[in-house]
Amino acid sequence: MPLIRCLGPIRLPSSYRQYMRVEAAHLKRRNAFDCHLQFDQELLPDPSYEDYEHLISRTHHFRNGEVVQVAKPLVCQRLTKQLAAFYGGRQHHLVMASVEMPVHTDQRDDQINSTVLLIPYQASHLHFLQVEDERRQLLPNRIYAFNHYREHALVYDCEFGSSSSSKPLSVLKVRFDRMAKNSRTNTQGTAS
Structure with a gap:
């Protein structure tokens, strides 16, 4: 069984796309x-x-003293219902911006399912997801599933490495709460 699975195409909500563009620009500006x-x-x-x-x-704080406050979109219930077709449990939508990330494993949490979904919005042809010894190019508007408790990395595969001019990846990471045995799929629980 592959360590990285592509579950098919998807279109992110416009509010997510707009926020991801802004966040990638702020990351690039900070990195400059x-x-x-x-x-x-x-x-x-x-x-x-x-x-x-x-x-x-x-709020973003820049070295030149500028402070920028950005409104975040609310979790899109339509997208939540679409993704519930793949995995059950309450969803947590996290927006990530990065050029690369070294090999790591996420901290184990018995309340969080081991499988996460990555949905790139903006990616260059140099961006790859690596899980253990398997590597896959990340294409925008595709759903990728992998076990985040295994060693994984975001690879920017350029012979010169990354720099402040490298294009950041914008991606939605979706985590799922682990469901209790014999319970029904719940994407709309209450906070504890």
Whole structure:
């Protein structure tokens, strides 16, 4: 069985696409100052959670003293229903921007399913997802599934490496709460 599975095409909501463009631009701008490319990840607010209001915006601080506040889109219920066809459990939508990410494993959490979905919005032909010894080019508007508790990396496959001029990847990462045995699929639970 492959370590990285492509589950087919999908179109992200326009509110997600707009936010991802803005976040990729802010990451690129920060990296122009720092010359050190890192990833950025933000959880989108879900109105079905209590106290979701503290997640509705984020603030960027730049070295020149400029502060920019950006409104985040709410979790799209239409997209949540589409993705529920693949995996059950409450969904957490995280927007990520990065050029590359070294090999790592995500911290184990017994409440989170081991399989995550990645849906690239913007990617260059140099972006690859690597899970253990398997590597796959990331194409925009495709759903990729993999076990995030295995060693994985985001590879920018350029002979000169990455720089502040490298194109960042914009991707939606979807995590699923692990469902209790014998329970029905629940994509609209309440916050604990």
